[in-house]
Amino acid sequence: MAIVAAPTASLDFTWRDASGSVGHTLVHIPDGTLAAVALTAAAALGALFAAMSDAVLLGYKLTYNRVENAPGTPVAGSRVEEKGNFIWTTADGRSTRFSIPAIKDTQLNTSGSVNRSAVAAAALIAAVVDVDAIFAGASGSDITAIFKAYQSFRRSTPAQLPTDG
């Protein structure tokens, strides 16, 4: 098992026309392109594209893709709808969150809260709040502490329902 890079990164420009409909322009660039170089190119391309179109350019997204070339087998009965929610406080006094799908029961207390003393949970929390880590809230402010951590269940989407039911 190994994480491998896709051959290219992508620049996805998003447009909106007079009717409110949204369209995209997709440009691939070599994966080895530095992000700073790619973003400079994106800004330049955006200006060039805008001169060609009646639509307005809303923004763009630079994405690098990494793929596990030999993923293992999920644990039987695992469901992504079962979440381990982690809510964090940030240095600017706001909060941010992420969730871990199909969280293991071994990481939970009987109440459904995350057992912050469990080895894996403690390691995750320590790593995320580490001052040297780059993990941040949406504002870019550093994550400084865990606020809440608990299990919850999300409603299944139609695509997640069993196909043999």
Add this chain to the structure above:
Amino acid sequence: MDDTSSTAAVAVNVPSGSTLEQVDASAVTLASLVLPMTDCVLVKYRISWRFQYEDNALPDSGAGVAQCGAFIFEDDGGVTAGLVTIPSLKDDKLLDTGNGAGVLVDLADSDVSAMITGILDAAASNALGVPFSQLQAAYRQSRV
């Protein structure tokens, strides 16, 4: 990915000024910490930077996004390599006389030539990494 092949993501923010190397390393670290906590397996991850233009009011009129400019590029062997589409291509970027009037892109237009040069200067390629060498064809196409 879970036992039913459904997928879900762990989405984490990082400062936009971070380098790809920093983010990539942090993503690998985070994955190694999350994997012991989940019954799912890791199949992929993405690193993205998003930018939003401040001036993005709806245009008053003009072509719909389905009326695209299709710019087809070829590799250095003359083989078709890939496509770049521009939604809502302006009418004045098309030839207005002769064969292909109203359909073919006017390659003599300064905005058109600047855009093509910009795409090639950006080392654009297709998704497999085959680099674009030059423009092969450009025309208006409805892409619904």
